[in-house]
Amino acid sequence: MFVKTITCPRCDIHYSNGKPLQTCSCGSPLLVQYDYTAIRKAFKKEMLNKRGNTLWRYRELLPVKNDANIVSFGEGMTPMVHLKSIGKRMETPALYLKDEGCIPTGTFKARGAAVGVSMARELGIKVLAMPTNGNAGGAWSSYCAAAGIRAVIVMPQDAPDINRRECAIAGADLFLVNGLISDAGKIVNRAIAENNWYDASTLREPYRIEGKKTMAFEIAEQFDWNVPDVIIYPTGGGVGLIGMYKGFKELMELGWIEAKMPRLVAVQSAGCAPIVKAWDEHAEECDFWESSRTIAFGINVPKALGDFLVLEALQESHGCAVAMCDHEIIAAQQLLALQEGLFVCPEGAATLAAAQWLVKRDWINPDDRVVLLNTGTGLKYPDTVRADPPVLTPNERILSP
Amino acid sequence: MFVKTITCPRCDIHYSNGKPLQTCSCGSPLLVQYDYTAIRKAFKKEMLNKRGNTLWRYRELLPVKNDANIVSFGEGMTPMVHLKSIGKRMETPALYLKDEGCIPTGTFKARGAAVGVSMARELGIKVLAMPTNGNAGGAWSSYCAAAGIRAVIVMPQDAPDINRRECAIAGADLFLVNGLISDAGKIVNRAIAENNWYDASTLREPYRIEGKKTMAFEIAEQFDWNVPDVIIYPTGGGVGLIGMYKGFKELMELGWIEAKMPRLVAVQSAGCAPIVKAWDEHAEECDFWESSRTIAFGINVPKALGDFLVLEALQESHGCAVAMCDHEIIAAQQLLALQEGLFVCPEGAATLAAAQWLVKRDWINPDDRVVLLNTGTGLKYPDTVRADPPVLTPNERILSP
Numbered sequence: 001m002f003v004k005t006i007t008c009p010r011c012d013i014h015y016s017n018g019k020p021l022q023t024c025s026c027g028s029p030l031l032v033q034y035d036y037t038a039i040r041k042a043f044k045k046e047m048l049n050k051r052g053n054t055l056w057r058y059r060e061l062l063p064v065k066n067d068a069n070i071v072s073f074g075e076g077m078t079p080m081v082h083l084k085s086i087g088k089r090m091e092t093p094a095l096y097l098k099d100e101g102c103i104p105t106g107t108f109k110a111r112g113a114a115v116g117v118s119m120a121r122e123l124g125i126k127v128l129a130m131p132t133n134g135n136a137g138g139a140w141s142s143y144c145a146a147a148g149i150r151a152v153i154v155m156p157q158d159a160p161d162i163n164r165r166e167c168a169i170a171g172a173d174l175f176l177v178n179g180l181i182s183d184a185g186k187i188v189n190r191a192i193a194e195n196n197w198y199d200a201s202t203l204r205e206p207y208r209i210e211g212k213k214t215m216a217f218e219i220a221e222q223f224d225w226n227v228p229d230v231i232i233y234p235t236g237g238g239v240g241l242i243g244m245y246k247g248f249k250e251l252m253e254l255g256w257i258e259a260k261m262p263r264l265v266a267v268q269s270a271g272c273a274p275i276v277k278a279w280d281e282h283a284e285e286c287d288f289w290e291s292s293r294t295i296a297f298g299i300n301v302p303k304a305l306g307d308f309l310v311l312e313a314l315q316e317s318h319g320c321a322v323a324m325c326d327h328e329i330i331a332a333q334q335l336l337a338l339q340e341g342l343f344v345c346p347e348g349a350a351t352l353a354a355a356q357w358l359v360k361r362d363w364i365n366p367d368d369r370v371v372l373l374n375t376g377t378g379l380k381y382p383d384t385v386r387a388d389p390p391v392l393t394p395n396e397r398i399l400s401p
Numbered sequence: 402m403f404v405k406t407i408t409c410p411r412c413d414i415h416y417s418n419g420k421p422l423q424t425c426s427c428g429s430p431l432l433v434q435y436d437y438t439a440i441r442k443a444f445k446k447e448m449l450n451k452r453g454n455t456l457w458r459y460r461e462l463l464p465v466k467n468d469a470n471i472v473s474f475g476e477g478m479t480p481m482v483h484l485k486s487i488g489k490r491m492e493t494p495a496l497y498l499k500d501e502g503c504i505p506t507g508t509f510k511a512r513g514a515a516v517g518v519s520m521a522r523e524l525g526i527k528v529l530a531m532p533t534n535g536n537a538g539g540a541w542s543s544y545c546a547a548a549g550i551r552a553v554i555v556m557p558q559d560a561p562d563i564n565r566r567e568c569a570i571a572g573a574d575l576f577l578v579n580g581l582i583s584d585a586g587k588i589v590n591r592a593i594a595e596n597n598w599y600d601a602s603t604l605r606e607p608y609r610i611e612g613k614k615t616m617a618f619e620i621a622e623q624f625d626w627n628v629p630d631v632i633i634y635p636t637g638g639g640v641g642l643i644g645m646y647k648g649f650k651e652l653m654e655l656g657w658i659e660a661k662m663p664r665l666v667a668v669q670s671a672g673c674a675p676i677v678k679a680w681d682e683h684a685e686e687c688d689f690w691e692s693s694r695t696i697a698f699g700i701n702v703p704k705a706l707g708d709f710l711v712l713e714a715l716q717e718s719h720g721c722a723v724a725m726c727d728h729e730i731i732a733a734q735q736l737l738a739l740q741e742g743l744f745v746c747p748e749g750a751a752t753l754a755a756a757q758w759l760v761k762r763d764w765i766n767p768d769d770r771v772v773l774l775n776t777g778t779g780l781k782y783p784d785t786v787r788a789d790p791p792v793l794t795p796n797e798r799i800l801s802p
Contacts, residue, residue: 002703053454058794061751073482073501073743077454079475085547099475102503105744106780146486146742152799158791161779169738169779173797176792191799323411337570341547342474343506353722378570379563379780387569391558394584398553398576398592 002042002065004035006206009309017063020123021206022199029203031228031246032063032210036253048221053077055214056110061250062115063210069122071147072105076214080222080371085339086352090359094369096228097342097352098219101377105166106238107298107345108215108375110141115211117143120198125149130189131184133236133298134163135376140200141172151195154184159297162380164356180292182302192279203306209243209366216247219371220257227262227369234347234375235266235275235321236299238310243328245313263370264319266310267354269294269326275310279321284308295326295384296346298375320363322367326351332356333384345381348374352367403443404464405436407607410710418464421524422607423600430604432647433464437654437704446657449622456512456615462651463516464611472548474505476515481623481772488676489751490633491760495770497629498743498752499790501618502778506567508699508746509616509641509776510540518544518613521599526550529599530592532585534637534699535564535778541601542573547572553598557759560698563781581693603638604707611642617648620772621658628663630769633755635748635776636667636676636722637700639711646668646714663772665720667711668755670695670727675704676711679753680722685709696727696785697747699776721764725754733757734785746782749775 006015008024009031015021017032024030043060055076064070079099087095102110117140120128129152132138137153144151153170155163156179167174177184184200192199199205220227225308227248233241241264251257265276272292278285289302304310314321324332326346333349334341351372358364378384392398407416409425410432416422418433425431444461452458456477465471480500486497501509518541521529530553531541538554545552552573556564557580567629578585586602593600600606620630628649634642642665652658667676673693679686689702705711715722725733727747734750737743752773759765779785793799 008719049450054480071742074480074503079455079505081474099505101507102475102505103425104480104503106501106502106507106778142738142742142744144742145739154793162783164788164790165783165786166744166780168790169744169786170742171739174788174790176790177795177797178792179795186795187793187797187799189792194798219477306729334570338544338546338572341472341543341571343543343570377507379567379778382563382566385566385570387565387575389565389569389575389577392555392580392588394578394580394587396578396588397595398588400557 001065002034002039002060003032005033006030007033019338020125020198021126022204028063029309030206032206034061036250040254042135045225052199055114055211058214059215060085061217063207064118064122069318070118071121071143072114075103075110077218078102081342083340086335090356091199091366092359092364092368092370094357096370097372097374098215099342100373100375101344105142106377106380107135107139109136111211111214112136112208112210112239113139113143114206116140116205117147118201119207120149121147127152128200129188130200131155131181131188133181133300134159135168138163138166141167143168144172145170149188152191154187156180156184160380174257180300180302199369202239209239209246212243213247214217214239215240215373216244217251219250220248225257227260228371229262230265230364230370231262231373232267232351232370233373234266234296234299234350235268235310236301237304238266238275238306240373240375241266242309259315261370264313265354265358266314266321267350268299268321268323269296269329270323272300272302272327273323275307276321276323278307278311279314284311296350298345298347299352322354322357324350330384343378344374345376345378346384348372348376403435403440403461404433406434407431408434409423410648411579414724417599421526421599423605424524430710431607435462437651441655446626450787456515456612459615459618463729464608465519465523467523471519472522472544473515475599476504476511478619479503482743483791484741485735491757492767493760493769495767495773496756498773498775500743501774502745502775504706506540506543507778507781508536508540509613510537512612512615513537513538513609513640514544514612516754517541517606517609518548518550518801520608521550522548526599528553530589530599531601532582532699534582534587535560539564539567539747542568542571544753545573546571553592555588557581557585561781581703582676586720603640610640610647612649613641613644616641617645618652618775621649621652626658628658628661629772630663631666631765632663632774633668633752633771634664634774635697635700635713636669637702638705639667639676639778642667642714643707645711645791662718665718666755666759667715667722668751669700669722669724670697670730671724672727673701673703674724676708677722677724679712680715685712697730697751699746699748723755723758724756725751729754731785734779744779745775745777746777748784749773
């Protein structure tokens with residue numbers, strides 16, 4: 001509809017829209033650019049009042065040309081929950097959690113899959129392949145099933161058990177690898193070269209990020225177009241963070257929000273923190289993180305293709321990058337359940353641990369409005385919770401403590 | 402706000418609002434009645450355009466007096482997904498699925514818990530207890546955690562594993578029983594009598610159903626106030642069905658919909674079908690179903706307190722009750738994933754099996770608009786899916802079939 005060009009952010013080459021694209025010839029991810037002047041005329045935020053509560057409410061800012069190609073399960077407009085109790089304890093009363101657990105497939109990966117698979121359908125793709133830490137595989141398998149596209153998914157053997165079942169029931173061609181996502185990536189690369197499949201790996205096609213950027217649109221809309229001061233995001237491949245940065249810039253371009261970017265915080269696990277290391281060393285790219293290991297499996301990404309874009313977004317937004325230990329992540333997960341009733345994934349819990357850390361160091365101020373981005377439901381991570389309740393026989397009594 | 406009285410549908414006794422109520426002295430569940438004349442004046446459906454996409458958008462039709470007592474995680478306004486591919490195959494093109502998997506805690510039980518726990522808070526309850534087949538326990542534990550109410554939960558040992566973890570992480574007092582939900586119910590009854598706890602069992606307090614009825618409001622609103630012809634609902638305790646029946650009647654009372662009730666269908670598993678048996682025998686109540694057993698654990702309820710209300714709603718709406726075998730339920734679950742990309746719970750899958758059965762028997766017509774109510778996400782039922790993918794080493798190749 002309003003796509004103008006597909007652009008390389010590194011060497012500024014422009015590609016024309018309408019045929020399958022992967023990365024730039026320089027290896028960088030490609031980004032979609034729109035005709036913002038035309039959008040400004042055609043799309044007013046008041047129009048949103050009458051639109052459905054899915055990410056497709058921002059239709060003019062999404063790349064699909066023909067509505068008939070849209071594959072949607074009603075994804076988007078996830079809850080923004082005020083963490084009253086924890087916020088009070090932390091003396092940061094304007095503490096919120098955006099809950100991406102309430103979305104088809106149970107994680108924010110549904111956003112990238114909805115837009116990515118819709119575009120793959122529009123481009124006539126028959127087979128796509130991708131490495132995944134699990135949740136993206138589940139989401140892309142599901143959307144591909146609805147689109148009639150064959151999905152070839154490779155994930156680490158250690159990925160959450162539920163992810164392989166999601167792929168299986170949706171009919172994907174699923175392979176496990178006795179290694180990390182980087183190993184899965186190598187297997188996929190080779191298979192793509194040999195079979196001429198479409199590469200749906202993180203940032204190797206330009207549309208997944210277009211789905212992810214809608215988180216920024218929703219956050220802005222949910223706060224009545226006054227963006228929060230800080231957004232904390234669990235960072236593996238970093239697409240959500242790059243996407244939100246792009247999304248906020250687009251809203252500024254349209255004049256829907258003031259020229260104020262939220263300070264973006266990338267949180268990683270201490271067991272896999274390449275972005276944090278590069279941030280601390282003022283590097284422009286990351287080194288490969290050897291022997292990575294963390295309970296927050298979704299962010300176990302030892303080297304991300306878009307690392308330079310993540311670092312740039314942190315820099316430009318006056319944000320930062322912090323690493324949390326697994327025991328801090330688990331403690332934050334328990335606190336969210338006990339105090340607020342929210343069962344989040346470990347990746348999402350890491351954002352609360354980071355917030356606590358940043359409040360203690362006065363990087364977050366008491367009057368800052370802070371959004372924690374919970375990327376998925378805790379229901380996909382049963383092993384993070386211990387439960388050994390007593391077993392009664394039908395005629396036994398409960399002895400009240 | 403607009404509550405007029407709490408009424409027994411069996412003996413028509415009226416109870417006054419504002420203090421903790423359980424069942425009527427005759428043993429029947431109690432129902433909340435509103436001052437519909439006052440609501441008609443104060444509440445116009447156009448007002449919904451500017452309200453948040455949660456069940457609290459229907460605030461005037463909910464029992465909580467003081468907003469400060471509301472415990473909400475953003476529950477409600479779940480997706481209505483058009484099943485284009487399966488609908489076409491079945492020659493019932495207007496086939497839809499309301500996806501209650503996209504709600505906090507991953508099942509429709511969140512609705513009853515949100516309203517039930519908010520009311521418990523308003524009434525000053527400190528401890529509540531309930532038997533559960535799992536999902537209600539998870540939901541009520543979560544909302545109780547946020548409300549600062551102690552939850553005592555008793556569930557069958559065979560309930561899905563994830564349910565006990567949900568209760569545990571939210572800090573509930575959890576007990577398992579080596580038996581069925583009816584056995585859990587007996588243990589809870591005794592504990593309530595001995596400890597004077599609030600009884601939050603299905604239909605033993607009048608507010609859970611008020612949360613569930615919002616499914617009817619949403620269905621009507623999602624179809625622009627033209628109700629569908631048929632709604633198929635997986636029936637255990639039956640609160641959702643009784644709730645929707647009540648909800649549609651309230652919308653008629655307000656003049657928001659025409660005086661046309663959707664035909665309500667109760668689907669049960671052939672391994673536990675007391676409602677279906679009573680329906681077939683034209684009975685007004687059910688017998689206890691001995692040795693019940695089904696993969697759709699949430700509807701393994703051998704005798705429901707509100708059975709007579711379910712049967713009445715089926716009768717009055719010109720609906721019916723049907724039982725499906727577990728293998729038909731599993732086949733329907735797989736079909737939904739493969740064709741539509743939706744991973745639903747077995748209870749939700751039973752609704753598709755029932756639709757197929759009813760279409761074959763011409764009970765559903767090709768031009769009927771049909772809504773399947775999927776009560777929860779398949780993510781909570783990993784054991785319903787087999788996945789044995791090949792395991793590769795990092796240097797292995799994918800051999801394309």
